[in-house]
Amino acid sequence: MAELPEVHTISNDLNNLVKDYTIDDVKVLSNYRILPDKDTFIKQVKGKPITQVTRVAKNIIIELGDNLNIGLHLAMTGQILVRNGNDKQPNWTHIILLLRSNTDTQTIYYTDMRMFGKITLMDKEQLQVLKDKYGPEPIDPNADPADFYERIRSKRTSIKNAILNQAVISGLGNIYATDALFLARIHPETPTQKMSSDMANRLFESAKNILLEGIEHRGSTLADKMYVDIYGKEGTQQNYFRVYGKQDCPNCATKLEFKKVGGRGTYFCPKCQNLSVQEQLF
Numbered sequence: 226m227a228e229l230p231e232v233h234t235i236s237n238d239l240n241n242l243v244k245d246y247t248i249d250d251v252k253v254l255s256n257y258r259i260l261p262d263k264d265t266f267i268k269q270v271k272g273k274p275i276t277q278v279t280r281v282a283k284n285i286i287i288e289l290g291d292n293l294n295i296g297l298h299l300a301m302t303g304q305i306l307v308r309n310g311n312d313k314q315p316n317w318t319h320i321i322l323l324l325r326s327n328t329d330t331q332t333i334y335y336t337d338m339r340m341f342g343k344i345t346l347m348d349k350e351q352l353q354v355l356k357d358k359y360g361p362e363p364i365d366p367n368a369d370p371a372d373f374y375e376r377i378r379s380k381r382t383s384i385k386n387a388i389l390n391q392a393v394i395s396g397l398g399n400i401y402a403t404d405a406l407f408l409a410r411i412h413p414e415t416p417t418q419k420m421s422s423d424m425a426n427r428l429f430e431s432a433k434n435i436l437l438e439g440i441e442h443r444g445s446t447l448a449d450k451m452y453v454d455i456y457g458k459e460g461t462q463q464n465y466f467r468v469y470g471k472q473d474c475p476n477c478a479t480k481l482e483f484k485k486v487g488g489r490g491t492y493f494c495p496k497c498q499n500l501s502v503q504e505q506l507f
């Protein structure tokens with residue numbers, strides 16, 4: 226499942242590859258969720274130039290100029306794959322974009338096994354509405370840790386739950402949230418009301434570091450291989466996980482605990498992330 230570092234890698238690579246290409250043709254092969262609808266989508270994007278590929282949180286935004294954008298949300302199993310013209314069509318392909326720049330062509334496949342993702346045509350106002358749904362990103366140099374502290378304190382829940390809420394802080398999925406809490410030595414079930422500003426600062430910094438590390442390693446690919454980059458290559462952040470999916474604490478070798486927090490599988494070290502001692506640790 227693509228989290229921020231994975232979506233960042235995809236949108237960056239896509240921008241480098243197909244910026245300034247024109248969408249020559251569009252094929253929709255299924256009844257995939259397209260908003261407002263399939264026919265409008267095909268009619269509107271055909272013949273348009275790709276001015277830029279960017280990202281809003283975990284949405285990939287293909288900017289077409291002319292106040293038109295394609296938003297792609299990969300959800301659980303969506304993938305964007307570039308293949309040469311002669312290559313076999315990937316499994317679960319729903320949409321094919323045929324792109325051209327002078328004599329160069331590229332074929333982009335949008336695939337999604339479980340079909341929880343969606344594609345949305347958006348004008349400038351709709352794009353702004355999307356942006357407004359998300360809290361600040363820890364990797365944004367303008368993001369303010371004090372604002373983060375206020376946002377988590379405004380929620381009455383566990384800290385793990387709060388940081389998975391994309392309106393509180395944008396970009397942390399289950400994997401990176403789990404490792405960020407470990408790096409900050411904060412128990413995932415710490416009530417937000419018990420978070421001190423020091424703890425919040427530590428967590429904000431850890432979240433930033435783990436996301437930047439994930440980007441550097443081009444995302445994480447788990448055993449299900451559901452995330453690969455646009456060339457079909459796996460990320461390597463899974464080789465650097467601290468506690469996610471692990472047995473023992475990398476700090477103190479204590480056996481890690483695993484429990485569901487807010488319905489999401491959470492690993493933590495009962496010693497390093499101990500609720501009662503964490504205040505004294507720093």
Ligand SMILES: [Zn+2]
Pocket residue numbers: 474475476477478479494495496497498
């Ligand atoms: Zn430990």
